Amino acid sequence: MLELKFVRENADVVRKAAADRGLEVPLDDLLELDRRRRALLADVEEKRSRHKKGNREIGELMRGGGDAAALREEMGGLSEEIKSLEAEVDDLDARMRDILVWIPNIPHESVPVGLDETFNREERRWGEPPAFPFQPLPHWELGEQLDILDFQRGVKIAESRFTLLKGTGALLERALVNFMLDLHTREHGYTEVFPPILANEESMFSTGQLPKLKDDMYVCRDDVLYLIPTAEVPVTNIHRGETLREDELPRYYCAYTPCFRREAGTYGKDTKGLIRQHQFNKVEMVKFVHPESSFEELEKLTGNAEEVLRRLGLPYRVVVLSTGDLSFAAAKCYDLEVWLPSYDDYKEISSCSNFTDFQARRADIRFKPAGKGKSRYVHTLNGSGVAIGRTVAAILENYQQDDGSVVVPEVLRPYMHDMEIISI
């Protein structure tokens, strides 16, 4: 959420930012409501001031044994007026908020302007896509041959886009989780947390999933709780409503959690394999940082995610998202795309974003500058470090051999009982 004062004073900036994203926001309506609200507020506050003074006088009169009947009558009338004015202000507040919560964050100046992903800009590549001297198989075929991925039974247990991992498949999944968490906690300075997997509406609103992405989330029937679509939600909400000390910044957290997405509107996309699932595992990194350093922190965060892929020996590229592809709450976002032979292309495996103060304002997360000064909003960032399911797919495909077996990347072997090869 943007600050109302900022929107009021920079209407053209806000309008352009929304237009660059292909969104239209009823800014003129908002500004008109704002004008009416402020006029009304001046009136109601003046009346409240008189009301308070009058009531104080009644108290004094009564203590002195005087007659307060007339004043009491007058204050009664004033009270009614105030109530009706307050109702109007509340109504304006609600209508303004309904507009304000749909206004997206302002993209950073370094973000390429364009309405869709064709304007995304490739920043760098790492590694060489493997050249197979045989016909490589997609991971869903490899996984079934090796009896480590069972797509049919996943569907039987839940529905389509749920998968059962078996034996070495389940071990590989778990090994990746542990490898990534160890890397981020031991070498990148993150504190590991294991948060709730259900979150309430307030938490979902704070990070920007609500109201926009309501249809993409699983909801509990009898409780107002949502299954988290990403650990970003519970981990960012760790500090909701808190004011941190300046010397507590930056704070780095990482978490492994399952994630749940209904993926409304993606029918027919990535229908095979592990790429698009309703439930998937992810190691997520979340940062709370000083506003002055958030874009540097984004570079570091992205580097932390890249390190995962480098150690696993998976070829990837880094893409900066254009304004049109950027998510609602983000000011800048890098996607890491891993090489997938079955797609003959790079496929998103991590998304690293700086939300500047957009989430912090919604979540009311501030810091108190050392010494003097008013508290300010922190900047929040997060990035996948990285998506586990897609990593499994990438490893199976990039490390496959002509006999259908798969070489285990060296860094994972300590996590997999020193296994070097996955074979039948």
Added chain:
RNA sequence: GGAGGGGUGGCAGAGCGGACUAAUGCGGUGGUCUUGAAAACCAUUGGCCGGCAACGGCUCGCGGGUUCGAAUCCCGCCCCCUCCGCCA
């Protein structure tokens, strides 16, 4: 899930219809004193909204209500503690 107790400023804690314009203590900040520090003493002390400002308003878990007036009374909700039940 049931019964009881409780949620007050950074913390502790009083208040239980009208000087609460929230006592007091601790902590924080500034100062006096001191070679320096401690102690003592004096002053100050959050957040949000409107306003160029002066200033005004809101804020005692949250939301309603009663009243001229609510931290205080009533209703609903949330959270915490104790005991019981259930349970990995």
